[in-house]
Amino acid sequence: MYDTLTTSYTFACPVHGRVHVRLSRFRRLQELPGAHSPAVFRVEFDCGCGGEHPGLLTHDELDWAPLGLEDTTSYLNLMTSRTESLAHELGDLAATRIRAGEWPWSFFCWPEERPRPVFPSAFRLLAPAASSEQVGVLVQCPACGRYSVNLVSRAHVDVPFVNDREVGVVEHLFGADTGATIEEFHAELWAGSFDARRLALE
Ligand SMILES: [Zn+2]
Ligand SMILES: [Zn+2]
Structure with missing residues (x-):
């Protein structure tokens, strides 16, 4: 839900x-x-x-x-005096924004050196960064299949269509072995190497 x-x-x-x-x-x-x-x-x-x-x-x-595509909430549309589904409205809105080139989520793919649109199902691990409001996200790129770690605001993750203009990117090529990747993720995160490079998402 x-x-x-x-x-x-x-x-x-x-x-x-x-x-x-x-x-x-x-x-x-x-x-x-x-x-x-x-x-x-x-x-x-x-x-x-x-x-x-x-x-x-x-x-x-x-x-x-x-x-909003799964939302079963309905509301009274005052323009038409009819009860309409919120999912329909939100879905239309999301579709319009995606067609206009806005993405609900995006990240910076380090191996490809470019920003990419993404969905939460490509997130593998998340961890709050030490002493900040930011969160480290290990993403498996839907385009190239490789891993990147971005340091982003919570809103960047939590709120669709809210994307940080710049994200922290770990300059490290993570392996395909999930166990090793998880260990590297935590090591890189706590080493504070996120500040190494800020890259624009736009
Ligand atoms: Zn609990
Ligand atoms: Zn990629």
Whole structure:
């Protein structure tokens, strides 16, 4: 479940029951092996109770619900006096912006040395950066399949169509081996090497 008004996903917490979790509080995303239609992602998130819990999201919930396409809320359209679906309105709005060249999410692909549009399903790991409001994101590029780590604001991750003009990019080529990549991600993140280079997304 996704709430477009608070830009948060709904998960279960053993302490608090239902909790609302923004994307920047996700810590790890993994597509479940095997044939699922649509694909299913296992998510681990950092919960307000202090723990980390797992949750499951379909590909649609993960990537499309933030754009309003899964929203079942309806509202009274005062222009037509009819009850209309919010998903329809938000979906139209998102489609218009994408056609105009705006992307809900983007990142800087280090191996390709260029910005790329992306969806949350390409995020692999997230971690808050030490002593700042920023978050480190390990992204697997949908175009070249290689990994990059960007340092971005929380809003860049949490709010569709809000993109930082500049992001921090780790100048490091991560391997294809997931285990090693995770270790390198944490090592690079805590080494503070994010300040190495600021690159424009536009
Ligand atoms: Zn919890
Ligand atoms: Zn790439």
